Amino acid sequence: MDRFHDNVLARLPKAEPPPGVDANVIAAIRAEARRSGMRKFSMRALMAAAFAAILLSVVNFRFGAGLNEVDTSAIAEEEGDIMLDIIGLASSADLYDVSDVDAADGYVLGLL
Amino acid sequence: MPAASEIDDDRLVRLFVAGDPSAMESLYSKYRAQVYSWLVHTVGMEDAGDVHQEAWLRVVRSASSYRGGNFRAWLWRIVRNLAIDRSRLARPQVSLDEPLGGEEDGQTALDMLESEAAGVLERMDERERATILRDAIATLPPLQKEVVLFRVDAEMTFAEIAALTGTPLNTVLGRMRHAVKKLKGAFERGING
Known part of the structure; x- marks a missing residue:
């Protein structure tokens, strides 16, 4: 069996695919490689976009929160200063009791 | 442990999946003649081109799902499945063992082949002799023919054929032995006149 196989069967020529068949397969291979490359590129782009x-959002959260803290405290501080100024003004003018903040507020509104 | 060529095949598949078409073109170049020749003698010349293209399309489209290990076995599973699908639609071929002209005639395709081949084969060149042998292979019983073609065209080992077809190794060897006996008889008698 082996001798017949080696001498006769193994030497049987193989049929070659026609050029058109080869061309179609090669075209399909190249198209699929392009698609595969595009899929990979898209996946990378998607991952980059997601990461960005x-x-x-992390930076915005941190930065935004910081801004809010600063703004809030600054506004509160400013308001406090204004109030103290008003109270001081009212007090110096001996118009109202310095402890009466509402009265001082009313005084300022009266000035305006 | 996989053979070096299988490692090379796996590496080429990985390169292709990464977007390198030349890697798959190398694999195609390596196996194209085996696959096409096997298909020509399994599903016929008319359908071989279509099935060949379809098989390679499946290979390239499902390359990303190939898990590695044995590209050749994976490729041949795809090719064989497509050939089986196509053969289900095709006409049954004449077997060497079946009587040609009814029960009373008794002459089989093999008998006719041998008697026709006798005396003319020695005047034929190698290509013509190959044609005679191919014709003889074509008329073998399907299971014997399958083993012969996997051996001759796909260049598989008997162990690979057994694994691919899900047949015990001894059965594969037995089929090959019977097939070769028939082919050898037809061929040698033809050559010796």
């Missing part, structure tokens, strides 16, 4: 969005 997460990074942005």
